[in-house]
Amino acid sequence: MATAGGLRARLSARPERALRGVSAGWALAATAFVVVSTLLGLALGPVDLGLGAVTREVLSHVPFLGLESSFSGTDDAILWELRAPRVALGLLVGAMLASAGAAYQGVFRNPLADPYLLGAAAGAGLGATIVIAYDPGGGLDLRPIAAFAGAIVGVGVAYLLGRSVGGSGTTTLILAGVTVAAFLTAVQTYVQQQNAETVQEVYSWILGQLETSGWSDVLILLPYVAFSSAVLLWHRRLLDVLAVGDDEAASLGVPVARVRLLVVGAATLGTAAAVAFSGLIAFVGIIVPHAVRLVAGTSYRVVLPLSLAFGGGFLVLMDLVARTVVAPAQLPIGVVTAFLGAPFFAVVLRSTRTVGP
Amino acid sequence: MLRAERVWVSLDGAKVVQDVGLALEKGDWLGLIGPNGAGKTTLLRAVAGLVPYAGSIRIEGDEVSSLGRRAAARRVAVVPQIPVIPPDTTVLEYVVLGRTPHLGYSGTPGPRDVVAARSALARLDGAHLGDRRLGSLSGGERQRAVLARAVAQDASLLLLDEPTSALDVGAQQQVLELVASLRADGSLTVLSAMHDLTHAGQYADRLLLLDGGQEQASGTPPEVLTEQLIARHFGASVRIVADEEAGIAVVPLRPPVEAEQPVS
Numbered sequence: 001m002a003t004a005g006g007l008r009a010r011l012s013a014r015p016e017r018a019l020r021g022v023s024a025g026w027a028l029a030a031t032a033f034v035v036v037s038t039l040l041g042l043a044l045g046p047v048d049l050g051l052g053a054v055t056r057e058v059l060s061h062v063p064f065l066g067l068e069s070s071f072s073g074t075d076d077a078i079l080w081e082l083r084a085p086r087v088a089l090g091l092l093v094g095a096m097l098a099s100a101g102a103a104y105q106g107v108f109r110n111p112l113a114d115p116y117l118l119g120a121a122a123g124a125g126l127g128a129t130i131v132i133a134y135d136p137g138g139g140l141d142l143r144p145i146a147a148f149a150g151a152i153v154g155v156g157v158a159y160l161l162g163r164s165v166g167g168s169g170t171t172t173l174i175l176a177g178v179t180v181a182a183f184l185t186a187v188q189t190y191v192q193q194q195n196a197e198t199v200q201e202v203y204s205w206i207l208g209q210l211e212t213s214g215w216s217d218v219l220i221l222l223p224y225v226a227f228s229s230a231v232l233l234w235h236r237r238l239l240d241v242l243a244v245g246d247d248e249a250a251s252l253g254v255p256v257a258r259v260r261l262l263v264v265g266a267a268t269l270g271t272a273a274a275v276a277f278s279g280l281i282a283f284v285g286i287i288v289p290h291a292v293r294l295v296a297g298t299s300y301r302v303v304l305p306l307s308l309a310f311g312g313g314f315l316v317l318m319d320l321v322a323r324t325v326v327a328p329a330q331l332p333i334g335v336v337t338a339f340l341g342a343p344f345f346a347v348v349l350r351s352t353r354t355v356g357p
Numbered sequence: 358m359l360r361a362e363r364v365w366v367s368l369d370g371a372k373v374v375q376d377v378g379l380a381l382e383k384g385d386w387l388g389l390i391g392p393n394g395a396g397k398t399t400l401l402r403a404v405a406g407l408v409p410y411a412g413s414i415r416i417e418g419d420e421v422s423s424l425g426r427r428a429a430a431r432r433v434a435v436v437p438q439i440p441v442i443p444p445d446t447t448v449l450e451y452v453v454l455g456r457t458p459h460l461g462y463s464g465t466p467g468p469r470d471v472v473a474a475r476s477a478l479a480r481l482d483g484a485h486l487g488d489r490r491l492g493s494l495s496g497g498e499r500q501r502a503v504l505a506r507a508v509a510q511d512a513s514l515l516l517l518d519e520p521t522s523a524l525d526v527g528a529q530q531q532v533l534e535l536v537a538s539l540r541a542d543g544s545l546t547v548l549s550a551m552h553d554l555t556h557a558g559q560y561a562d563r564l565l566l567l568d569g570g571q572e573q574a575s576g577t578p579p580e581v582l583t584e585q586l587i588a589r590h591f592g593a594s595v596r597i598v599a600d601e602e603a604g605i606a607v608v609p610l611r612p613p614v615e616a617e618q619p620v621s
Contacts, residue, residue: 171491240454
């Protein structure tokens with residue numbers, strides 16, 4: 001199929017383009033995708049607010065346009081107090097998971113690396129499970145804090161274990177991550193079995209959800225995502241240099257160990273903050289960066305910024321599906337990302353030639 | 358230009374390089390020869406500052422271990438024995454990676470870096486390869502891309518680790534001629550580990566024979582490439598053929614064998 005290849009040829013025709021980073025065509029496409037996903041996410045749901053009315057309402061807040069909103073008080077509340085925070089959370093979580101996945105794939109030179117590679121998911125899962133099992137219905141929702149702490153501890157232990165084994169190679173670190181994840185998952189399963197009555201709640205957390213308690217969640221998450229993605233973007237060219245291996249990157253003047261520590265640290269911090277609010281949304285960190293690579297180019301100067309944008313928009317659309325297909329009930333968003341994301345990715349994969357980190 | 362004295366390198370407790378010294382003036386080409394495991398690659402890595410060493414290795418007067426990574430990379434370019442090739446990267450993008458030590462930590466290559474990469478490719482007769490993806494190149498073309506990356510690095514010392522080991526005889530010759538032409542204006546100094554003794558004798562000004570991590574002989578090719586030294590250190594029986602036009606050729610001889618026993 002020529003579609004994806006043709007798109008790639010049109011939007012990033014010459015190699016110099018790739019040397020300069022994201023082309024104007026792709027910047028425009030990414031912006032349009034985010035805007036359209038956001039408007040759809042705001043307009044659609046159990047109550048259809050109307051795409052035109054929502055656009056008008058949003059634009060009425062832009063000064064100098066002189067547009068008047070046609071919204072009633074209820075519509076206004078649904079839009080700004082229910083949907084908008086949820087869409088904003090989706091944008092932040094999706095952007096973070098996709099860019100963290102891209103960064104992990106680059107720093108470990110492993111196409112299957114995802115934001116949970118080093119034990120972040122297992123740690124977050126254990127943290128949330130402990131809270132759900134031993135503090136059900138506590139006044140303060142401790143799940144985000146416990147999940148965040150669990151993810152940081154999981155990756156931290158994996159990193160220290162990898163370092164103590166010695167060797168600066170990526171394989172040692174990945175094996176340490178697998179070891180820590182297996183152990184934490186065993187503990188999590190044990191806690192879950194001991195408290196069988198909370199199994200359903202644990203599962204629905206693990207499969208991911210974008211329920212918010214309003215703008216406060218968004219405001220807590222925002223600085224983490226902003227800081228982490230800034231660090232990742234700052235290293236986007238060095239990730240390209242790491243593609244030739246630790247040794248050659250060092251001979252090209254790159255302080256490999258420091259770059260890896262900063263990139264892994266930033267990606268982990270952002271991922272931990274994201275899973276604290278969203279649960280373990282699978283697959284976004286793998287399919288979004290790879291889809292970007294397949295259609296837009298393999299340089300991290302292209303992959304990282306576009307993964308941020310497309311990851312955010314993608315998760316908003318997936319959340320839209322999750323809360324509308326079985327309305328008024330909701331599907332866990334992790335189920336939707338895998339159910340729709342996997343076939344989509346299969347199509348992208350089939351329509352292109354190669355795949356690599 | 359490069360002066361190494363009493364260099365020792367230990368890897369996992371094994372003394373891989375022992376008390377080796379070498380000196381290169383600007384524009385020299387020194388060939389390191391020796392059997393597998395002699396310490397050639399490790400010595401090259403020490404010169405590039407990629408492994409810790411004892412003793413002294415000075416490049417243009419400065420100790421390698423005290424130069425920062427970036428400063429070292431501006432003086433020494435390395436062509437590894439088996440380069441890691443990201444298959445989807447275009448040749449031009451790959452050659453631009455050679456500009457890394459000239460960019461800031463988060464800097465991105467500018468038009469000047471692209472010009473430097475293009476001219477490096479042109480010097481290696483690879484201008485037409487710029488848009489190709491590395492995965493689609495032949496072995497010889499790929500090696501030219503790797504050399505072009507090293508040239509784009511704009512370092513005065515070029516380290517080559519078995520630069521021709523995976524190439525056919527034509528591509529080997531082409532690559533070595535390209536290195537010789539890079540050196541021709543006298544600005545580039547070359548230190549290379551070489552497997553092919555004939556090529557080593559034809560291209561390097563001087564040779565250093567390593568075995569067991571120690572210097573066994575050094576001097577001009579006719580001084581080092583002798584039937585006795587090669588028999589002792591490589592366990593090979595060879596004949597040295599000196600030809601006025603071709604220089605020295607090292608021709609392997611089959612050791613005499615007893616009559617073959619029929620296989621029952």
